[in-house]
Amino acid sequence: MPRTYHQERYAVCREEDLAPGEVRPFTVGGRRLAVLRTEGGSYRAISDTCPHEGASISRGAVERMWTSDEVGKYCHAGERVVAICPWHNFEFDVETGLTPNVSPRLRIKIYRAEVEDGEVVVYV
Amino acid sequence: MAEKVREGRGAEKRAGRAVIDADVHEMFRSIRDLAPYLEAPWRSRIEVADGWPGPPGLPYAYPQISGVAKADAVTSDGSPAGSEYELVREQLLDEYGIERAVLTGGFYPTEMQVQPEFATALAAAYNDWMMENWLECDERFLGSVCIAAQDPRAAAREIDRVGAHPRMVQVVLPTIPHDTLGKPFYGEIFEAAVRNGLAVAFHQGNASATAVGLPTYYIEWHTAVAQSWQSQLIGLIAHGVFDRHPDLRVLMIESSWTWVPSLMWRFDYNYRSLRREVPWVKRMPSEYIRDNVRFTTQPMEYPDDPEHLYRMFEMIGSEEFLLFSTDYPHWDFDSPSQVFPKSFPKDLREKILSSNARKFYDL
Numbered sequence A: 001m002p003r004t005y006h007q008e009r010y011a012v013c014r015e016e017d018l019a020p021g022e023v024r025p026f027t028v029g030g031r032r033l034a035v036l037r038t039e040g041g042s043y044r045a046i047s048d049t050c051p052h053e054g055a056s057i058s059r060g061a062v063e064r065m066w067t068s069d070e071v072g073k074y075c076h077a078g079e080r081v082v083a084i085c086p087w088h089n090f091e092f093d094v095e096t097g098l099t100p101n102v103s104p105r106l107r108i109k110i111y112r113a114e115v116e117d118g119e120v121v122v123y124v
Numbered sequence B: 001m002a003e004k005v006r007e008g009r010g011a012e013k014r015a016g017r018a019v020i021d022a023d024v025h026e027m028f029r030s031i032r033d034l035a036p037y038l039e040a041p042w043r044s045r046i047e048v049a050d051g052w053p054g055p056p057g058l059p060y061a062y063p064q065i066s067g068v069a070k071a072d073a074v075t076s077d078g079s080p081a082g083s084e085y086e087l088v089r090e091q092l093l094d095e096y097g098i099e100r101a102v103l104t105g106g107f108y109p110t111e112m113q114v115q116p117e118f119a120t121a122l123a124a125a126y127n128d129w130m131m132e133n134w135l136e137c138d139e140r141f142l143g144s145v146c147i148a149a150q151d152p153r154a155a156a157r158e159i160d161r162v163g164a165h166p167r168m169v170q171v172v173l174p175t176i177p178h179d180t181l182g183k184p185f186y187g188e189i190f191e192a193a194v195r196n197g198l199a200v201a202f203h204q205g206n207a208s209a210t211a212v213g214l215p216t217y218y219i220e221w222h223t224a225v226a227q228s229w230q231s232q233l234i235g236l237i238a239h240g241v242f243d244r245h246p247d248l249r250v251l252m253i254e255s256s257w258t259w260v261p262s263l264m265w266r267f268d269y270n271y272r273s274l275r276r277e278v279p280w281v282k283r284m285p286s287e288y289i290r291d292n293v294r295f296t297t298q299p300m301e302y303p304d305d306p307e308h309l310y311r312m313f314e315m316i317g318s319e320e321f322l323l324f325s326t327d328y329p330h331w332d333f334d335s336p337s338q339v340f341p342k343s344f345p346k347d348l349r350e351k352i353l354s355s356n357a358r359k360f361y362d363l
């Protein structure tokens, strides 16, 4: 979990400003963040800078993570959601910042995001 | 030259070094050797005059001085090198003090694209011939189960039939150019191998090809044919074979191995990008390779700076990764006493020469 002390609170938009599955960039406290709304309706904030080669994550996509137990079959991995980079399509789990099943060499930074009084608020 | 050979006689044994050879080719003199092991209607197909002549060979005319054979392994009566047990014993087993030699054949009915029932019958006949004429000759021999993978159910039955032989250690498959053997269609073969405690080995066959098929010259084919193992290895992982069979052991024989680090890097990178296409693959591709796949040493690379070769080995990240092999009786044979550059530490050489194979095959 992100640490909650020494963090500044920033309201970035109204909750209805983001559609389910949408991701948008915001600059707060001198940092570029990608703030997203999952299809399940929760909000997440991660760095907008891909740790691989620096693409803007908010130009990519957000989707429920795919998994499977059988060749040729596709299903969703519970409620897990990944952000997909627009360049090389690396996936980043929005809860952990890690690429699924991959050793943690690249981890995208995650930030705390909440809905407070109808506003999407991030703590940086 | 002859002096040198005598000097080396039994040298490994005298030096107290155990050697397990993971690639020795036992050959029949002609396809007719299998006739006694075939039932009707298949027996007559090869017994009649002008019957089936056997599978096609590699289409190249070998430019080597003794064709595909090492020149001192040719037989006196002109039958294929590797078809006389006494010569194999003298030139390989006794010469180098080989503790165990894994027979890998040279006849792979999986390559036949017609008459699958005939191919299945030939595979069974080959196993019976091999067990009677080779495994029973010398306790140092270990066997590979020959199958016709195009009928996976029949192939699995054949693995069950002969896989219980105490000296059968693996199923051998050729690196065919027309399909990837990791597809679920072939799943029963891997199930049967695991059920019988056997590894699955891949070796080139006479149908193996490069990314451009058959290039003009043999030297082109011989340089590029590692692509055929690469495609099969990638296919095993992409089709989830190791996810279905976490204990499956796979051996790549004669594929060369210095390409493995770059394949692992490329495959892992692609997995980060393209995992969504194959979500049944649960681990990084390089992890399956390190944990489940082994390679044989021959044909060993020969860089100007031997240190470079050792660095390639280190990049793979597993000391258990290589099993020594000679490829007797073929022209590109590697000698156990000469093949390692000094850059390979002594204890690592010992592992590669025997203990890695002992562990892999549970000997």
Ligand code: FES
Binding pocket: A050, A051, A052, A053, A054, A055, A085, A086, A087, A088, A089, A090
């Ligand atoms: S820049 Fe994001 S995956 Fe390469």
